[in-house]
Amino acid sequence: MAESTREWYLRAARELAATSSRQVEWCRGVADDPRMIGLLESVPRAARQPSLLFAVAAYLGVPAAPYPAWADAVLARADAVAAELPRRRVQTNEPARSVPLAVALARIPGPIALIELGASAGLCLLADRYGYRFRSSEAEAVRLGDGTPVLEAELDACLVPSALPDIRWRCGIDLAPLDPTDADARRWLEASLPPDRPERLARLRAALARASRGTPRVMTGDALDALPALAAEAPRGTSLVVASLGTAVYLPPADRERLLAGIRAVGARAVTFEARSAVPEVRARWDALAAEGRADADASFVLAIDGEPIASGSAHGDRLVCVRPAGRTGTDEFRS
Secondary structure, three states: OOOOHHHHHHHHHHHOOOOOHHHHHHHHHHHOOHHHHHHHOOOOHHHHOHHHHHHHHHHOOOOOOOHHHHHHHHHHOHHHHHHHHHHOOOOOOOHHHHHHHHHHHOOOOOOEEEEEEOOOOOHHHHHHHOEEEEEEOOEEEEEEOOOOOEEEEEEOHHHOOOOOOOEEEEEEEEOOOOOOOOHHHHHHHHHOOOOOOHHHHHHHHHHHHHHHOOOOOEEEOOHHHHHHHHHOOOOOOOEEEEEEEOOHHHOOHHHHHOHHHHHHHOOOEEEEEEEOOOOHHHHHHHHHHHHOOOOOOOOOEEEEEOOEEEEEEOOOOOEEEEOOOOOOOOHHHOOO
């Protein structure tokens, strides 16, 4: 039996605990508010997603207030909210996920031809054009690149790349691409961020400004169906890499099952930075590593190349911990 709308929001409250205390408050409030449950159950189930509700509310001008005032403002716009929810899809575009992408690309011989699945506005396609500051408890901080935004992350020393990736060709695929030069698209991306994470908003705006000076190509299409034709466009003499950065969770289960096989079928390397359970092949390998004590069984996200995990990390890529070599175990070594 499918979980109820109330149960959905209570589960989301637990899942958002590390992301946004304000959205946790809203989730719990919605779960216990028959008015909000009634509004949500007037739209198709797929449109009731908590993150989508919060983004639509912000897009329509609902202030980021404590729950009672926030809910009253949503309900005052009930007709507009009900109309907008089915029209929209969750489309965050977190440039900080360029950190795990850059870490993985450093392990793949270049030059690189890069395809990103679920690219949104294409901000992670510009991983070679940002600045980075990598911190490690085991070594001096490393600064790479002079672009903006400067993406800061804490990495195990074994993960710190020595150079930015050499990306010669790039393209994204998305069901509904967003143009970073379009004011309404920028407004939607900003509305999709938690209201109590100002550093993410600043990072997004800087990345959008960068993308506006050289807009990456993002084609409209279904990720796996469009992949073969797009892969055929990649220039000779490059290593074709297909990246999925927080996208797999939005794919139907059957597409998650065939994700890595679909990438292999076009002769590409796969870079995935996804929730631990989102890609079945990666999950199975991660569980085996965790059973050996070489990986954190409770990791949030897993970075993998061709399905082989190399690190775990925070959902937005600002902290990465490497898989321990065989013979070196101990869960006390892992950091969340």
